[in-house]
Amino acid sequence: MMLDSALRVGRLFTGEQFLDDHAVLLSQGRIEDVVPAAQLPSGLPVEDLGPDLLLVPGFVDAQVNGGGGVLFNEAPDLAGAMAIAETHRRFGATAMLPTFITDADAPRARAVVAIRQALAERRPGIAGIHLEGPFLCRARKGAHAADLIRPMSDADVDSLLELGLDTVLLTVAAENATPKQIRRLSDAGIIVSLGHSDASYEIASAAADAGARGITHLFNAMSQFGHRGPGLVGAALDHGALWCGLIADGHHVHAAAARVALRAKKGPARLFLISDAMPPAGAPGDTFTLSGRRVTRKGSRLTLDDGTLAGCDLTMDAAVRHAVSAFDVPLGEALRMASLYPAMFLRLDHDRGRIAPGYCGDLVLLSPKLQVEGVWIAGQGRREPRAPGVSAA
Template structure:
């Protein structure tokens, strides 16, 4: 049945509208219409008091609902992760595998291919548009919570596994100084998105990688060489380059608000987007979980090891949107773009995601702008109340 979404304050990805309704049909946005008139033949959703916006897009989701993505995750476990994040407005995600051994990488590759067979169903698995391999081809000098013994030179067969087209969107985080420009170039030629992260590279290392297709930077500022007066480092290269994108964890712990504001001012508009880097604790009752035989505790919104090392985040996307507004002082419209249209552009999916417009996929979120609570989501037009 066709659906009509009424009485919301509509943000279409560009601007806010009052007095408009949105109609959905066959998993797509059909039209934006005036609210008055007949609504016969439609399943009606009254969204009084809510903001209706494009669904959130998160390119870095390590886990959720008590489950981490790893070499033992089942399809049901993957759905638990997507369900957990859907409750916070995420309608598109890239499940993210933290540096692991080759069998785990193969398992996750097979798992994502299985998930894509459920894309058209009324399942949160439809949120999965690809996969993010964060490592293992990183620099141990900037490994963060990644297990050092898993970080290694490029495996034989890695190019084929990481760039397989059946995975959908393929995002690969590497340390460019460790893998070399040819690997970046080869992944790019095969359609993968290559991002720099967990890297101790120099400005020159990154400049070379950018010339060979490097598209972005994974969690800007974190686990990368900092900006200095004589050596701009990875951060300096990221901020200096106008064409690349940067994901940023806006939780108030990973990066100081002033540093985040400086980055947003430095890059062209649209080139910085929100990521959660979320761990199993998001959407879970138990805020303690295991990673590589280490206990991680989420407390007061922060995930950390016993030695206080940050270990991913307990951030969700509606929380990140709130923080952009309340912590960084940016307008809600820009916060919503950072959560939807900007990451969709990074993923090369901005012709179908990130806007409320006729012909776009009906991936939507409706939330309370006062309490920052997600009340409804639609994925491929399938509705769920929260």
């Protein structure tokens, strides 16, 4: 066993349990072992992170439109993707899917090429791509451009199967993609998520039975729960195979609705945290352009001029804090919602979401107030407090 270094900390969360006064042994960017501090090998370089801090698995964000002043749709290239990843790294996201929303074919193709390059070059923080649209429902378009929304064709499926990426998350409206199309995509490894959809409970359940794996930002831009028509929300909570992304920013989902959903969700799939972040996340500036329309930040709320919510300035550490304080989620479960559960949804949990032997050395150091104090990706990092005055929700 050739060890590179060790991180010693007062408290550690493995993804399963809390441990006091332990150390993480690192070797070539991966976790070799987790041991009590008293059992640290002699002669090994050890960084003592302090007795009052908490070391946790790196956060995994499946939906990141932008950050640091950059919108992926406006900068669908390697530099744009990496600027977003570097911003969200400061807030604990060690793996993320840059999210490209409904747009023209040419910039969408450039976005795919950029992510393919990032993965080939092993750029830190990039785990794949999220394509949100254009196969959505116009009635539930949210901030997406209505004129570019369309049903999925078999030719679209053929094109998606040729993207050449291991991790592709695709948001579709259940009524705009057939079960046969969803099955083809799912069988090929594409992760299909249902969202921006007015589908009935029955149509959504059929899509899940055909292989759809998730729900994009639960409650938002979808048919709601009713006692005679449970809608997509009802299918999301009642179907055990559907993982549900949840925006914990205090604007997109009422705390009571989140608490009810957490109690109601049928397993084994679970609710997990996403940022749905836009350019203002981790950056100054209160306006930006989305598909030619102005978006304004007032407080921590982002809206189009007509009042439509248009993403968030949320970061994953802030989402964890909100889940604990507003949703009454125990800290360990909130941390799982930010790391292990999204990793499971994206089929990355063999490598991410836990502090355990064999896993990637993606780690986040948190203060007692759950503020990020340091971040490591593949064992590389340092204590790196967030810049003062830059905050999310």
